[in-house]
Amino acid sequence: MSEKILVIGANGQIGTELVTALRGIHGAEAVIASDINSAAYAIRNSGPYELANVLDKDNLHHIFEKHRPTQVYLLAAILSAVGEQKPKVAWDLNMTGLLHVLDFSVEFKVDKVFWPSSIAVFGPHSPQYQTPQYCVMDPNTVYGFSKLAGERWCEYYFTKYGLDVRSIRYPGLVGWRANPGGGTTDYAVHIFHQALKAGTYESFLSADTALPMMYMDDAIRATMTLMDAPAATLSIRSSYNLSGISFTPAQLAAEIKKHIPNFEISYNDNDPRQAIADSWPKSINDSYAQKDWNWQLEYDLPKMVEDMLVNLKKII
């Protein structure tokens, strides 16, 4: 059966990459990109596009009715740092938007739904190293507890209504095609832009702040692999832990220096994002993803840094 895939939040860091990848596999016409703003340059003119605000229920319903998607990817969200500036707006967008999409997916009998969760579901009392799938979870950011509540809703819709929802707790994502917006892990993308443009970067996280991160190519491949996996093999319908590379700003800077010897990093020790980072895990255990859908990482730190610099150089 041919697929009709609706990607909501298509202009974002993950959306831009996913739309490109999905159009490559299924053909341009099969992938409807949508976002609250007009189409980002990278996906403009490459296939169908709909303006959609996930909080505008009538318009979203109309888009489901018009396109009758077989798969839906809901990527629209407010991330951790911006969420702390606008807590109620973040809660409303992240939660009500998800519930609209889950409800319309049940109503229009969507085959599969993808919704991203995050390492932000963990909190200060979660184990910090090799954080397991199941443990104490006490997120203290609005973004984090909206994702944790969202995971519960996803599992609930699977159990109650048989909706085939799949989800990954993404680490911080590093890619060159699109910029992140409003997150705590964004430094790991900005650093590359500044290294190439200015040769210097002021990190808003301290030198030794280790966080779980992943190269975008691995994240997109993980997403596709999870979405292609037979439903019966999936033992988790909340969200899968996914482990990439753990590194600190100092380690990332040292790796960049191997390619740009004059690159210098400095540190701002008065940024509110530090407290968010300190509440998150330093590394993740993803044994369920390995067991259920054979997940294996491809990009380590040196490979990621090399690929980022080679590709970013061409476009900035």
Ligand code: SER
């Ligand atoms: N990358 C996100 C953030 O920093 C976490 O999922 O907010």
